[in-house]
């Protein structure tokens with residue numbers, strides 16, 4: 001029976017957040033973003049292990065983040081890009097994970113993930129599927145900018161989705177896909193799999209599972225998480 005393992009890329013600097021420390025350590029309802037993510041996976045019974053990839057020189061990592069954790073370990077192998085951090089993390093798991101085990105890669109910057117979404121994602125794939133990602137169908141009209149901030153064209157939005165995480169793939173296939181494509185810097189795990197000819201499934205995510213990227217995002221995700229608990 002294939003097991004489920006989580007890999008959390010958490011080695012970014014959060015430059016777009018313009019904060020004093022990397023955004024994954026910023027407080028949200030009294031806990032760092034990263035702690036919310038770890039706790040959600042720790043309390044999801046189907047998960048066998050959780051690996052947090054941080055930068056080797058991370059000055060903000062707090063051992064207290066692992067207080068009470070049974071399944072979580074930290075890997076000091078962050079890379080220059082998210083794809084490199086994920087690939088380094090996968091390579092570090094080589095002796096603990098079986099080839100056909102599922103790997104769920106989830107951004108540390110998405111604290112709104114919950115068990116309902118995880119169940120939807122895990123239940124979406126069968127033995128013959130290559131994998132699946134949480135995503136949201138695009139709701140707004142999409143414009144491509146021309147010179148400066150003027151509209152060059154409207155892009156038809158039918159069949160367009162915004163990718164979220166977790167992105168779930170078999171360990172050996174994902175490591176192979178990323179190893180083959182790392183030079184091309186895939187923006188996510190799904191793109192690396194697409195380049196190998198796979199067509200991962202799109203599974204309904206949630207606004208609450210947004211990525212904290214810009215300063216205003218923290219309040220928005222806190223409100224969405226609060227609403228889902230009331």
Ligand SMILES: Nc1ccn([C@@H]2O[C@H](COP(=O)(O)OP(=O)(O)OP(=O)(O)O)[C@@H](O)[C@H]2O)c(=O)n1
Pocket residue numbers: 008009010011012013014015016017024053078079080081082083085086107108109110211212213
């Ligand atoms: N070299 C990197 C870059 C990003 N990430 C992680 O990938 C996730 C999503 O990336 P993003 O939102 O772009 O985070 P940052 O790169 O930190 O943000 P920015 O681009 O604003 O610097 C985050 O959890 C981030 O910590 C990572 O592990 N290693």
Ligand SMILES: C[C@](O)(CO)[C@H](O)COP(=O)(O)O
Pocket residue numbers: 082107162163164165187188189211
């Ligand atoms: C993986 C991802 O969150 C899917 O939308 C996104 O590609 C991460 O992009 P970033 O520029 O590394 O934040």
